[in-house]
Amino acid sequence: MVEPIQRFLQQLPKRHQLIIISVSILMLVLLVWPSEKASASRDMAAYEPLEPGVRYDLELYLGESSSFSDDGEELTWIEYEVRSGDSMARIFQRVGFSARQLHDLTQAPDANVLRRIHPGDTLRFARDEDNNLIALHYRLNDTETLIIERDDEGRYISDREEKVIDTRLEFAHAEIRNNFWNAGVSAGLTQGLIMSLAELFGWDIDFALDIRAGDQFSVLYERNYIDGQFVGFGRIVAAEFYNQGERFTAVRHEDGRYYTEAGRSLRQTFLRAPVAFNRVSSEFNPRRMHPVTGRVAPHRGIDYAAPVGTPVMASGDGRVVRSAYNNLNGHYIFIQHGERYMTKYLHLHRRSVQQGERVRQGQVIGQVGATGRVTGPHLHYEFLVDGVHRNPRTVELPKAEPLPEAQMAVFKKIAEEKLAMIEGRKRFFLAMNGE
Numbered sequence: 001m002v003e004p005i006q007r008f009l010q011q012l013p014k015r016h017q018l019i020i021i022s023v024s025i026l027m028l029v030l031l032v033w034p035s036e037k038a039s040a041s042r043d044m045a046a047y048e049p050l051e052p053g054v055r056y057d058l059e060l061y062l063g064e065s066s067s068f069s070d071d072g073e074e075l076t077w078i079e080y081e082v083r084s085g086d087s088m089a090r091i092f093q094r095v096g097f098s099a100r101q102l103h104d105l106t107q108a109p110d111a112n113v114l115r116r117i118h119p120g121d122t123l124r125f126a127r128d129e130d131n132n133l134i135a136l137h138y139r140l141n142d143t144e145t146l147i148i149e150r151d152d153e154g155r156y157i158s159d160r161e162e163k164v165i166d167t168r169l170e171f172a173h174a175e176i177r178n179n180f181w182n183a184g185v186s187a188g189l190t191q192g193l194i195m196s197l198a199e200l201f202g203w204d205i206d207f208a209l210d211i212r213a214g215d216q217f218s219v220l221y222e223r224n225y226i227d228g229q230f231v232g233f234g235r236i237v238a239a240e241f242y243n244q245g246e247r248f249t250a251v252r253h254e255d256g257r258y259y260t261e262a263g264r265s266l267r268q269t270f271l272r273a274p275v276a277f278n279r280v281s282s283e284f285n286p287r288r289m290h291p292v293t294g295r296v297a298p299h300r301g302i303d304y305a306a307p308v309g310t311p312v313m314a315s316g317d318g319r320v321v322r323s324a325y326n327n328l329n330g331h332y333i334f335i336q337h338g339e340r341y342m343t344k345y346l347h348l349h350r351r352s353v354q355q356g357e358r359v360r361q362g363q364v365i366g367q368v369g370a371t372g373r374v375t376g377p378h379l380h381y382e383f384l385v386d387g388v389h390r391n392p393r394t395v396e397l398p399k400a401e402p403l404p405e406a407q408m409a410v411f412k413k414i415a416e417e418k419l420a421m422i423e424g425r426k427r428f429f430l431a432m433n434g435e
Contacts, residue, residue, distance in 0.1 A: 075126045075134055082121040088114055095125055101133045108148045108156035114138065142231045166225040167234060171425040176215040180207055180277060183217070193221060196236055198277060200250045200258055203268040203400075205243050207277030208304055209393060216242045218422050238418035251415040253403070261415045263408050265400040269337070270316040271361065272392070274345065274381055275304045275368065300389035301344070301382035308349050308377045310368040314359040315343050315383075323355045329380075330371025335359060342387075346380035347372050 078095050092102045105111060117123070117138070126135040138146040143165060148158045174187035184194035197219060198207050205211070222234025236258075241248045249261045258266045318337035325331050331348035349369025353359055370377040383392040403411055 075128055078125045078127070080123045080125065082117050082119050082123065084119045086117070086119070088117070091123065096131065097125070097127075097133055104154075105133060105136065105148060105156050108158045110146060110158040110160070111148060111156070113140070113146055142226055163226050165231070166228075168223050168225065169237060169421070170221055170223045171219070171422070171429070172221070173218045173426050173429050174216070176211060176217075177213060180211050180215075187219075189219065189221075190233060193219070193233060193236065195276075197239060197241075200236065200239060200266060201241050201243075201248050202271055202273065203266055203397075204248050204272065205241065206272040206393060208273050208275065209302065210243055210272070211277070212244055215244065218426050220418060220422055220425075238415075238422055240419065240422055249415075249419060251411075251418050253407075253411050253414065259403060259411060259415070261412075261419060263403040263411055263415075265402070268400045269361075269398040270341070270343075270383075271313065272315075273304070274313050274315045274343070275306055275310060275379055301346075301380050302392050304368070304379045304381060306368045306377065306379065308367070308369055310379075311364045312345055312348065312366045312368060312379055314361060314363050314365050315381075316341070316361050318343075318359060320353050320355050320357045320359060320365075323351050323353055323357075326372070328373050330374065331366065331369060332372075333365055335365075340386055342384040344380075344382040344384070346382075347374050347378060349377075 080091060080095055082091070088102060088106075089099065092099070106114070122139055124135075124137040125133065128134055133150065135147065135149045138148075140146055140160075143163045145161045145163075146158065147161055148156050150156055172187040172189055174183040176183040180198070181194060184197065189197070197217065201207075218240045220237045220239065222237060224231050224234050235252065236250070237252055239250045241250075250258045250266055251261060252258050260266065314335055316335075316337045318335040318341075320333060321336045321342075322332065322334035329346045331351050332344065332346045333348065333351055333353065335343050335345075337343065345366060347369055348366040348371065350367045351365070352367075353363075353365045359365060368377055368379045381392060383390050383395055385395065402408075
Protein backbone atom coordinates (compact mmCIF):
# COMPACT_ATOMS: atom_id res chain seq x y z
CA MET A 1 0.00 0.00 0.00
CA VAL A 2 2.87 2.35 0.86
CA GLU A 3 4.86 1.66 -2.37
CA PRO A 4 2.06 2.67 -4.82
CA ILE A 5 1.65 5.93 -2.85
CA GLN A 6 5.38 6.61 -3.07
CA ARG A 7 5.42 5.97 -6.86
CA PHE A 8 2.40 8.25 -7.24
CA LEU A 9 4.11 11.05 -5.32
CA GLN A 10 7.36 10.66 -7.37
CA GLN A 11 5.40 11.19 -10.59
CA LEU A 12 4.02 14.56 -9.32
CA PRO A 13 5.85 17.86 -9.92
CA LYS A 14 8.22 18.90 -7.12
CA ARG A 15 5.98 21.79 -6.07
CA HIS A 16 2.94 19.53 -5.57
CA GLN A 17 5.03 17.09 -3.56
CA LEU A 18 6.04 19.86 -1.13
CA ILE A 19 2.44 21.02 -0.68
CA ILE A 20 1.18 17.50 0.12
CA ILE A 21 4.02 16.84 2.59
CA SER A 22 3.37 20.20 4.38
CA VAL A 23 -0.37 19.55 4.72
CA SER A 24 0.29 16.04 6.05
CA ILE A 25 2.70 17.32 8.70
CA LEU A 26 0.21 20.01 9.79
CA MET A 27 -2.62 17.48 10.15
CA LEU A 28 -0.36 15.19 12.21
CA VAL A 29 0.52 18.05 14.57
CA LEU A 30 -3.17 18.96 15.06
CA LEU A 31 -4.03 15.36 15.87
CA VAL A 32 -1.42 14.95 18.60
CA TRP A 33 -1.54 18.52 20.05
CA PRO A 34 -3.58 18.51 23.37
CA SER A 35 -6.73 20.64 23.17
CA GLU A 36 -7.91 23.01 25.94
CA LYS A 37 -10.78 20.67 26.73
CA ALA A 38 -8.44 17.74 27.17
CA SER A 39 -6.20 19.77 29.42
CA ALA A 40 -9.15 20.83 31.55
CA SER A 41 -10.26 17.23 31.80
CA ARG A 42 -6.84 16.16 33.08
CA ASP A 43 -6.86 19.02 35.61
CA MET A 44 -10.33 18.08 36.86
CA ALA A 45 -9.27 14.47 37.27
CA ALA A 46 -7.16 15.55 40.23
CA TYR A 47 -10.27 16.65 42.14
CA GLU A 48 -12.88 14.52 43.85
CA PRO A 49 -16.15 14.51 41.87
CA LEU A 50 -19.13 16.27 43.52
CA GLU A 51 -21.83 14.03 44.91
CA PRO A 52 -25.52 15.05 44.74
CA GLY A 53 -27.00 16.08 48.09
CA VAL A 54 -23.58 16.58 49.75
CA ARG A 55 -22.77 20.03 51.21
CA TYR A 56 -19.36 21.35 50.10
CA ASP A 57 -17.50 24.38 51.50
CA LEU A 58 -17.11 27.24 49.01
CA GLU A 59 -14.32 29.78 48.68
CA LEU A 60 -13.58 31.96 51.70
CA TYR A 61 -14.52 35.16 49.91
CA LEU A 62 -16.86 35.93 47.07
CA GLY A 63 -14.46 37.77 44.84
CA GLU A 64 -12.03 40.60 44.26
CA SER A 65 -12.34 43.84 42.35
CA SER A 66 -10.15 46.87 41.85
CA SER A 67 -10.79 50.56 42.35
CA PHE A 68 -8.83 53.73 43.05
CA SER A 69 -8.66 55.75 46.25
CA ASP A 70 -9.01 59.51 46.38
CA ASP A 71 -5.26 59.92 45.93
CA GLY A 72 -5.23 57.71 42.84
CA GLU A 73 -3.80 54.64 44.56
CA GLU A 74 -5.16 51.34 43.25
CA LEU A 75 -7.14 49.34 45.82
CA THR A 76 -8.17 45.69 45.78
CA TRP A 77 -11.59 44.93 47.28
CA ILE A 78 -12.35 41.57 48.88
CA GLU A 79 -15.93 40.57 49.67
CA TYR A 80 -16.33 37.98 52.40
CA GLU A 81 -19.49 36.24 53.65
CA VAL A 82 -19.41 35.40 57.35
CA ARG A 83 -19.72 31.69 58.10
CA SER A 84 -20.75 29.78 61.22
CA GLY A 85 -18.01 29.89 63.86
CA ASP A 86 -16.25 32.89 62.33
CA SER A 87 -14.63 35.58 64.45
CA MET A 88 -12.94 38.75 63.26
CA ALA A 89 -9.55 37.22 64.09
CA ARG A 90 -10.29 34.17 61.95
CA ILE A 91 -11.69 36.27 59.11
CA PHE A 92 -8.62 38.56 59.08
CA GLN A 93 -6.37 35.53 58.91
CA ARG A 94 -8.32 34.04 56.03
CA VAL A 95 -8.30 37.18 53.89
CA GLY A 96 -4.61 37.84 54.52
CA PHE A 97 -4.47 40.52 57.21
CA SER A 98 -2.45 40.41 60.43
CA ALA A 99 -3.53 40.46 64.07
CA ARG A 100 -1.88 43.87 64.37
CA GLN A 101 -4.05 45.25 61.57
CA LEU A 102 -7.14 43.90 63.33
CA HIS A 103 -6.06 45.53 66.61
CA ASP A 104 -5.56 48.89 64.90
CA LEU A 105 -8.94 48.64 63.17
CA THR A 106 -10.79 47.87 66.41
CA GLN A 107 -9.54 51.15 67.91
CA ALA A 108 -11.90 53.04 65.58
CA PRO A 109 -15.06 54.46 67.13
CA ASP A 110 -18.08 52.18 66.62
CA ALA A 111 -15.81 49.22 65.73
CA ASN A 112 -17.30 47.22 68.62
CA VAL A 113 -20.26 46.54 66.29
CA LEU A 114 -18.01 44.01 64.55
CA ARG A 115 -18.22 41.78 67.60
CA ARG A 116 -21.84 41.07 66.71
CA ILE A 117 -21.34 39.70 63.20
CA HIS A 118 -23.62 36.82 62.21
CA PRO A 119 -23.40 34.04 59.61
CA GLY A 120 -24.62 35.40 56.28
CA ASP A 121 -23.39 38.95 56.93
CA THR A 122 -21.09 40.47 54.31
CA LEU A 123 -17.81 42.27 54.97
CA ARG A 124 -15.93 44.20 52.27
CA PHE A 125 -12.20 44.91 52.70
CA ALA A 126 -10.04 47.32 50.66
CA ARG A 127 -6.26 46.92 50.64
CA ASP A 128 -3.47 48.66 48.75
CA GLU A 129 -0.45 47.19 46.94
CA ASP A 130 1.46 46.90 50.24
CA ASN A 131 -1.40 44.90 51.84
CA ASN A 132 -2.38 47.81 54.10
CA LEU A 133 -6.02 47.64 55.20
CA ILE A 134 -7.51 50.85 53.81
CA ALA A 135 -11.24 50.34 54.48
CA LEU A 136 -13.86 47.95 55.80
CA HIS A 137 -17.57 48.11 54.93
CA TYR A 138 -20.12 46.19 57.01
CA ARG A 139 -23.78 46.24 56.02
CA LEU A 140 -25.82 46.49 59.23
CA ASN A 141 -29.28 46.31 57.63
CA ASP A 142 -31.14 47.29 54.48
CA THR A 143 -30.55 50.99 55.05
CA GLU A 144 -27.34 51.33 57.07
CA THR A 145 -23.67 50.43 56.43
CA LEU A 146 -20.76 50.81 58.85
CA ILE A 147 -17.70 52.29 57.09
CA ILE A 148 -14.26 52.22 58.74
CA GLU A 149 -11.46 53.93 56.78
CA ARG A 150 -7.78 54.65 57.31
CA ASP A 151 -6.88 58.34 57.37
CA ASP A 152 -3.66 60.03 56.23
CA GLU A 153 -2.08 59.49 59.64
CA GLY A 154 -2.71 55.74 59.58
CA ARG A 155 -5.55 55.82 62.12
CA TYR A 156 -8.98 54.35 61.47
CA ILE A 157 -12.12 56.46 61.62
CA SER A 158 -15.72 55.24 61.34
CA ASP A 159 -18.98 56.50 59.95
CA ARG A 160 -22.41 55.14 59.12
CA GLU A 161 -23.83 55.52 55.65
CA GLU A 162 -27.61 55.52 55.45
CA LYS A 163 -29.66 54.96 52.34
CA VAL A 164 -32.86 56.89 51.84
CA ILE A 165 -36.06 54.86 52.14
CA ASP A 166 -38.65 55.64 49.52
CA THR A 167 -42.05 55.09 51.14
CA ARG A 168 -45.04 54.57 48.87
CA LEU A 169 -48.65 54.23 49.94
CA GLU A 170 -50.58 51.08 49.03
CA PHE A 171 -54.33 50.57 49.24
CA ALA A 172 -56.41 47.50 50.05
CA HIS A 173 -60.15 46.97 50.32
CA ALA A 174 -62.26 43.90 51.02
CA GLU A 175 -65.76 42.85 51.94
CA ILE A 176 -65.93 40.04 54.51
CA ARG A 177 -67.68 36.94 53.12
CA ASN A 178 -66.90 34.29 55.74
CA ASN A 179 -64.22 35.60 58.12
CA PHE A 180 -61.98 38.58 58.62
CA TRP A 181 -58.70 36.70 58.15
CA ASN A 182 -59.59 35.33 54.71
CA ALA A 183 -60.81 38.75 53.62
CA GLY A 184 -57.47 40.26 54.60
CA VAL A 185 -55.55 37.60 52.69
CA SER A 186 -57.72 38.06 49.59
CA ALA A 187 -57.06 41.81 49.76
CA GLY A 188 -53.32 41.13 49.58
CA LEU A 189 -52.49 42.00 53.19
CA THR A 190 -49.69 40.21 55.01
CA GLN A 191 -50.22 38.40 58.30
CA GLY A 192 -48.62 41.32 60.15
CA LEU A 193 -50.88 43.90 58.51
CA ILE A 194 -54.00 41.81 59.24
CA MET A 195 -53.08 41.56 62.90
CA SER A 196 -52.22 45.28 63.04
CA LEU A 197 -55.63 46.14 61.60
CA ALA A 198 -57.35 43.97 64.21
CA GLU A 199 -55.29 45.59 66.97
CA LEU A 200 -56.20 49.09 65.77
CA PHE A 201 -59.93 48.47 66.06
CA GLY A 202 -59.71 45.91 68.88
CA TRP A 203 -60.84 48.47 71.46
CA ASP A 204 -64.15 49.00 69.62
CA ILE A 205 -64.76 45.69 67.82
CA ASP A 206 -64.65 42.17 69.23
CA PHE A 207 -63.15 40.40 66.21
CA ALA A 208 -64.12 37.02 67.67
CA LEU A 209 -67.79 37.92 68.05
CA ASP A 210 -68.83 41.11 66.28
CA ILE A 211 -67.70 40.40 62.69
CA ARG A 212 -70.50 39.76 60.19
CA ALA A 213 -70.70 38.87 56.51
CA GLY A 214 -70.98 42.12 54.60
CA ASP A 215 -68.62 44.07 56.87
CA GLN A 216 -66.00 46.02 54.92
CA PHE A 217 -62.60 47.54 55.52
CA SER A 218 -60.22 49.79 53.62
CA VAL A 219 -56.54 50.27 54.48
CA LEU A 220 -53.84 52.70 53.45
CA TYR A 221 -50.41 51.30 54.34
CA GLU A 222 -46.72 51.78 53.55
CA ARG A 223 -44.42 49.88 51.20
CA ASN A 224 -40.71 50.71 51.53
CA TYR A 225 -38.15 50.78 48.72
CA ILE A 226 -34.40 51.41 48.56
CA ASP A 227 -32.83 52.19 45.18
CA GLY A 228 -36.07 51.03 43.57
CA GLN A 229 -36.02 47.63 45.30
CA PHE A 230 -38.83 46.59 47.66
CA VAL A 231 -37.45 46.04 51.19
CA GLY A 232 -40.58 45.55 53.30
CA PHE A 233 -43.86 46.89 54.59
CA GLY A 234 -44.18 49.86 56.90
CA ARG A 235 -47.08 50.80 59.13
CA ILE A 236 -50.76 51.43 58.53
CA VAL A 237 -51.31 55.11 57.72
CA ALA A 238 -55.11 55.16 57.89
CA ALA A 239 -57.97 52.69 57.90
CA GLU A 240 -61.74 52.52 57.78
CA PHE A 241 -63.90 49.66 59.07
CA TYR A 242 -67.65 49.14 58.65
CA ASN A 243 -68.93 46.70 61.28
CA GLN A 244 -72.65 45.91 61.35
CA GLY A 245 -73.35 49.25 59.66
CA GLU A 246 -71.24 51.31 62.09
CA ARG A 247 -68.21 53.14 60.74
CA PHE A 248 -64.87 53.20 62.58
CA THR A 249 -61.79 55.14 61.51
CA ALA A 250 -58.10 55.17 62.43
CA VAL A 251 -55.50 57.75 61.37
CA ARG A 252 -51.84 57.82 62.39
CA HIS A 253 -50.75 61.17 63.80
CA GLU A 254 -47.30 62.77 63.79
CA ASP A 255 -46.68 61.30 67.25
CA GLY A 256 -46.95 57.78 65.78
CA ARG A 257 -50.21 57.01 67.60
CA TYR A 258 -53.63 56.38 66.12
CA TYR A 259 -56.77 58.44 66.57
CA THR A 260 -60.30 58.53 65.22
CA GLU A 261 -61.07 61.22 62.66
CA ALA A 262 -62.48 63.28 65.55
CA GLY A 263 -59.12 63.12 67.34
CA ARG A 264 -60.02 60.56 70.02
CA SER A 265 -57.26 58.08 70.86
CA LEU A 266 -57.98 54.55 69.69
CA ARG A 267 -56.26 53.13 72.74
CA GLN A 268 -59.07 52.88 75.27
CA THR A 269 -59.21 51.63 78.84
CA PHE A 270 -60.34 48.11 77.87
CA LEU A 271 -60.04 45.72 74.95
CA ARG A 272 -63.31 44.25 73.74
CA ALA A 273 -61.83 40.72 73.74
CA PRO A 274 -59.00 39.19 75.82
CA VAL A 275 -57.98 36.75 73.07
CA ALA A 276 -57.14 37.09 69.40
CA PHE A 277 -60.13 36.61 67.12
CA ASN A 278 -61.31 32.99 67.41
CA ARG A 279 -64.66 31.22 67.28
CA VAL A 280 -67.00 32.05 70.19
CA SER A 281 -68.92 29.06 71.57
CA SER A 282 -71.26 30.75 74.06
CA GLU A 283 -72.49 34.29 74.51
CA PHE A 284 -73.68 36.23 77.54
CA ASN A 285 -77.04 34.67 78.57
CA PRO A 286 -78.71 35.05 81.99
CA ARG A 287 -81.09 32.10 81.28
CA ARG A 288 -78.60 29.62 79.80
CA MET A 289 -78.96 25.85 80.43
CA HIS A 290 -75.68 24.71 82.01
CA PRO A 291 -74.02 22.12 79.70
CA VAL A 292 -72.75 19.98 82.62
CA THR A 293 -75.52 20.11 85.28
CA GLY A 294 -78.45 20.51 82.87
CA ARG A 295 -79.93 23.23 85.07
CA VAL A 296 -80.86 26.76 84.12
CA ALA A 297 -77.99 28.90 85.35
CA PRO A 298 -77.00 32.44 84.45
CA HIS A 299 -74.08 32.69 82.04
CA ARG A 300 -72.61 35.99 83.13
CA GLY A 301 -69.84 36.18 80.57
CA ILE A 302 -68.64 35.05 77.17
CA ASP A 303 -66.89 31.79 76.28
CA TYR A 304 -64.12 32.00 73.70
CA ALA A 305 -63.48 28.57 72.20
CA ALA A 306 -59.80 28.21 71.34
CA PRO A 307 -57.11 25.52 71.44
CA VAL A 308 -55.40 24.79 74.74
CA GLY A 309 -52.39 27.10 75.10
CA THR A 310 -53.90 30.08 73.24
CA PRO A 311 -52.57 33.26 74.95
CA VAL A 312 -55.03 35.18 77.14
CA MET A 313 -54.45 38.92 77.56
CA ALA A 314 -55.42 41.35 80.30
CA SER A 315 -58.14 43.51 78.78
CA GLY A 316 -56.99 46.54 80.76
CA ASP A 317 -54.38 47.88 83.16
CA GLY A 318 -54.94 46.74 86.74
CA ARG A 319 -53.92 44.63 89.74
CA VAL A 320 -54.37 40.86 90.10
CA VAL A 321 -56.64 40.32 93.13
CA ARG A 322 -57.00 36.54 92.72
CA SER A 323 -54.83 33.94 90.97
CA ALA A 324 -55.80 30.46 92.12
CA TYR A 325 -57.48 27.11 91.36
CA ASN A 326 -60.75 25.43 92.41
CA ASN A 327 -62.89 22.57 91.11
CA LEU A 328 -65.49 24.87 89.56
CA ASN A 329 -63.40 27.57 87.87
CA GLY A 330 -60.23 25.55 87.33
CA HIS A 331 -57.26 27.90 87.07
CA TYR A 332 -58.65 31.45 87.24
CA ILE A 333 -57.53 35.08 87.50
CA PHE A 334 -59.44 38.16 88.72
CA ILE A 335 -58.11 41.65 87.85
CA GLN A 336 -59.28 44.88 89.49
CA HIS A 337 -59.19 47.96 87.24
CA GLY A 338 -59.50 51.04 89.39
CA GLU A 339 -62.49 51.28 91.74
CA ARG A 340 -65.38 50.39 89.42
CA TYR A 341 -64.24 47.64 87.04
CA MET A 342 -63.19 44.00 87.40
CA THR A 343 -62.49 41.31 84.79
CA LYS A 344 -62.44 37.54 85.38
CA TYR A 345 -60.69 34.81 83.37
CA LEU A 346 -61.72 31.18 84.08
CA HIS A 347 -60.76 27.59 83.09
CA LEU A 348 -57.16 28.49 82.24
CA HIS A 349 -54.60 25.87 81.37
CA ARG A 350 -51.84 27.88 82.99
CA ARG A 351 -51.56 31.15 84.98
CA SER A 352 -48.66 33.53 84.26
CA VAL A 353 -49.31 36.15 86.97
CA GLN A 354 -49.57 36.04 90.75
CA GLN A 355 -51.92 37.69 93.22
CA GLY A 356 -50.92 41.29 93.94
CA GLU A 357 -49.05 41.71 90.63
CA ARG A 358 -49.65 44.77 88.45
CA VAL A 359 -50.50 44.05 84.82
CA ARG A 360 -50.83 46.19 81.74
CA GLN A 361 -53.35 46.08 78.93
CA GLY A 362 -52.50 43.39 76.37
CA GLN A 363 -50.09 41.57 78.70
CA VAL A 364 -50.35 37.76 78.49
CA ILE A 365 -51.65 36.55 81.87
CA GLY A 366 -52.34 32.90 81.06
CA GLN A 367 -53.40 30.31 78.49
CA VAL A 368 -56.73 28.91 77.37
CA GLY A 369 -57.44 25.54 78.98
CA ALA A 370 -60.12 23.05 80.03
CA THR A 371 -59.74 23.03 83.82
CA GLY A 372 -62.63 23.01 86.27
CA ARG A 373 -66.24 22.17 85.38
CA VAL A 374 -66.16 22.40 81.56
CA THR A 375 -67.02 20.32 78.50
CA GLY A 376 -64.09 21.47 76.37
CA PRO A 377 -61.22 23.96 76.11
CA HIS A 378 -62.28 27.59 76.22
CA LEU A 379 -61.84 30.88 78.09
CA HIS A 380 -64.75 32.09 80.19
CA TYR A 381 -64.52 35.90 80.42
CA GLU A 382 -66.57 38.13 82.72
CA PHE A 383 -66.82 41.91 83.02
CA LEU A 384 -68.15 43.57 86.18
CA VAL A 385 -69.07 47.24 86.77
CA ASP A 386 -69.60 48.26 90.38
CA GLY A 387 -69.86 44.57 91.28
CA VAL A 388 -72.58 43.83 88.68
CA HIS A 389 -72.00 41.52 85.71
CA ARG A 390 -72.33 43.26 82.35
CA ASN A 391 -72.25 41.88 78.83
CA PRO A 392 -68.64 42.40 77.62
CA ARG A 393 -69.99 42.83 74.11
CA THR A 394 -72.27 45.76 74.78
CA VAL A 395 -71.13 47.38 78.01
CA GLU A 396 -70.30 51.04 77.55
CA LEU A 397 -66.59 51.41 78.18
CA PRO A 398 -64.79 54.57 79.36
CA LYS A 399 -63.91 56.84 76.46
CA ALA A 400 -60.30 57.54 75.62
CA GLU A 401 -58.90 61.04 76.00
CA PRO A 402 -58.81 63.20 72.83
CA LEU A 403 -55.76 64.99 71.46
CA PRO A 404 -54.84 68.27 73.14
CA GLU A 405 -56.64 71.20 71.55
CA ALA A 406 -53.32 72.67 70.40
CA GLN A 407 -52.68 69.62 68.17
CA MET A 408 -56.22 69.18 66.91
CA ALA A 409 -55.99 71.51 63.89
CA VAL A 410 -52.86 69.81 62.54
CA PHE A 411 -54.30 66.33 63.10
CA LYS A 412 -57.66 67.09 61.46
CA LYS A 413 -55.85 68.27 58.34
CA ILE A 414 -53.90 64.98 58.24
CA ALA A 415 -57.05 62.93 58.90
CA GLU A 416 -59.02 64.73 56.20
CA GLU A 417 -56.28 64.16 53.64
CA LYS A 418 -55.74 60.45 54.43
CA LEU A 419 -59.42 59.55 54.66
CA ALA A 420 -60.05 61.39 51.37
CA MET A 421 -57.33 59.21 49.80
CA ILE A 422 -59.08 56.11 51.12
CA GLU A 423 -62.43 57.25 49.75
CA GLY A 424 -61.00 58.09 46.33
CA ARG A 425 -59.11 54.82 45.98
CA LYS A 426 -62.08 52.82 47.24
CA ARG A 427 -64.33 54.35 44.57
CA PHE A 428 -61.75 53.51 41.91
CA PHE A 429 -61.36 49.96 43.27
CA LEU A 430 -65.12 49.34 43.30
CA ALA A 431 -65.52 50.78 39.79
CA MET A 432 -62.71 48.61 38.44
CA ASN A 433 -64.29 45.52 40.00
CA GLY A 434 -67.81 46.37 38.86
CA GLU A 435 -69.16 46.83 42.37
